[in-house]
Amino acid sequence: MASSKSLHLIFLLAVIFADVAVDSSKEFLQRARETEFYDWMVGIRRRIHENPELGFEEFQTSELVRKELDAMEIPYKHPFAVTGVVGYVGSGKPPFVALRADMDALALQELVEWEHKSKIPGKMHACGHDAHIAMLLGAAKILQEHRDELQGTVVLIFQPAEEGSGGAKKMIEHGALENVEAIFGFHVRSAKALGTVTSRPGPLLAANGFFEAVISGKGGHAAVPQLAIDPILAASNVIVSLQNLVSRETNPLESQVVTVGKFQGGSAFNIIPESVSIAGTFRSFSKESFFQLKQRIEEVIIAQAAVQMCNATVDFLTEKQPFYPVTVNSEQLHRHFLNVAGEMLGFDNIKDELPTMGAEDFSFYSEVVPVAYFYFLGMQNESHPPLKIGHSPLFQVNEEVLPYGAALHAALAFEYLSDAQIPSMEKERVHDEL
Structure with a gap:
């Protein structure tokens, strides 16, 4: 049984970090919604969309990412797995928490006629990876603005070749996860409402x-x-x-x-x-x-x-694509996700995700990182025509999703590092008392 003095300290720590979670979550979303910030993310997403590149060929995309990191004065290492980029925000010291976005496009001819349609015949961003990059850069910008408050280091993983070539496995082999103890990944979801997120603990993808x-x-x-x-x-x-x-x-x-x-x-x-x-x-x-x-x-x-x-x-074609493991979400990070997403979006906007037979190479990260978590961001709203599912030549991104992804990704990392400062023994005592 903990002493009254230690219990008082635990209570104060819990209150402090709970307040940080509430304040940062709402502050980050407000920042990402500012017109200049939003337009910057939209511009990045559209430039990438116009110039899609297939797995391990993301040279222009990688260059764009590095230029944006340079502009934010965020240090990075390159290349990982041919075109991958890994950036670092914070103290440069443990703990290290990672955020991941995939960069590759698909071999499809875009059939949507709009101003920023793919300029490359037979290639398009038909799965939202262009939005993922823009949102991770948005998260990086928010975190860099709060770098003096970070209680550790956020690792920004811009990964090539998710679509069938196991780019995550190559990133791991090349050392992208060095010292990382937790990692978050996400994906836009056409059929889910804008402003909602979905996930679950345990097995998520096959x-x-x-x-x-x-x-x-x-x-x-x-x-x-x-x-x-x-x-x-x-x-x-x-x-x-x-x-x-x-x-x-x-x-x-x-x-x-x-x-x-x-x-x-x-x-x-x-x-x-x-x-x-x-x-x-x-x-x-x-x-x-x-x-x-x-x-x-x-x-x-x-x-x-x-x-x-x-x-x-x-x-079994393993030279072209390695077998993808099961994507398994950490129970610990699920509780963290519920807290952070709930404060930002409202707890009614967190929906359960049923396990699906779809696959994601984020599963390679969840195999080797102590705790990993993957979630989905809804994009559909009444102001936008019904969105097609990914891997369709008619796929579109509702760009109103960008602030949600940038802010939530940033908050998940920020709060994780803040929470990590509570000594593990004290966290266990809090758990026991509850």
């Missing part, structure tokens, strides 16, 4: 992998199929059998997905081809079931092809 198989038979004329060995028939049986892995081999209380998204082969309607290829994705919410599913995918493809007298090879 582990993800890809596979490609080539099924080889013997080509021939469609009029005499008995003289050929049909790889199309074999591939069709493979696809049907793969669905049974989820419907008949998986515990109904567990979540798994196997989807074949590509089937290619054949050059004429009356010719049986020599070979065909199929490719797809598989996902799960546990490491054990993920690798069990991987094993069974390979076994089923090879065995089902053999039933039809065909041969099959399976490639």
Whole structure:
């Protein structure tokens, strides 16, 4: 049992840091909403949107980020993972808390006609990463304005190649997370209301992998199929059998997905081809079931092809994209998120997020950093037409979301460092007394 003197000290510390949380949260949002500040973020987002770059090709984007950090007199290191940038705000001493934004675009032709449409044919920011960069730079600006109040160091991670190439894994390998004890990431969400945020503790996004198989038979004329060995028939049986892995081999209380998204082969309607290829994705919410599913995918493809007298090879494409782990949110940071977001946005504007089979390479950070947290920012409001989901050539960002992301990201880091100054033993005593 703590003494009355220590309990009084704990109470005073709790009051002080609670007041800091309330004041900074509201002050940061007010700052990000100022016209000059907002227009600056919008301008950054639009410049990036006009010049989209794919994974590990974000050279102009990286240069823009570095110029903005230079203008704010924020020191940084470059390059990480080819184009990545890591900035530092604060004392330069522990504790270190990180904020992350992804920088890459998608190989899509933008179909939205507007003044700042992509200037690069076949490439566009169709997932909001341009907004993520602008918001992290906004958070950096707020934090730099309060750098003398920071009780530690905020690490700003501008990461390449989230879309399928595992840029987070490369950033980690290159030392971007050195000394980092906590990290926050976010993503805009089209279907959620502007001014709301969603997340949950524990597993949030699934582990993800890809596979490609080539099924080889013997080509021939469609009029005499008995003289050929049909790889199309074999591939069709493979696809049907793969669905049974989820419907008949998986515990109904567990979540798994196997989807074949590509089937290619054949050059004429009356010719049986020599070979065909199929490719797809598989996902799960546990490491054990993920690798069990991987094993069974390979076994089923090879065995089902053999039933039809065909041969099959399976490639899990890990050289192009590593397997993504499950994205798991810290229980500790979830409580922190509820407190900070609640004070800034109102507790009614924090919504529960159901686990989804989507994947994010933020999962690599959550594997190696002691505590990690990922959340979503709503963008939809009545003044803006219904927004399309990400990875659509009609995707748009409601730029009114920018102040929310900048302020919340800044506040989460600021409050984390403030809270970290309460000695761990005292925090445990507070917890015990409650």
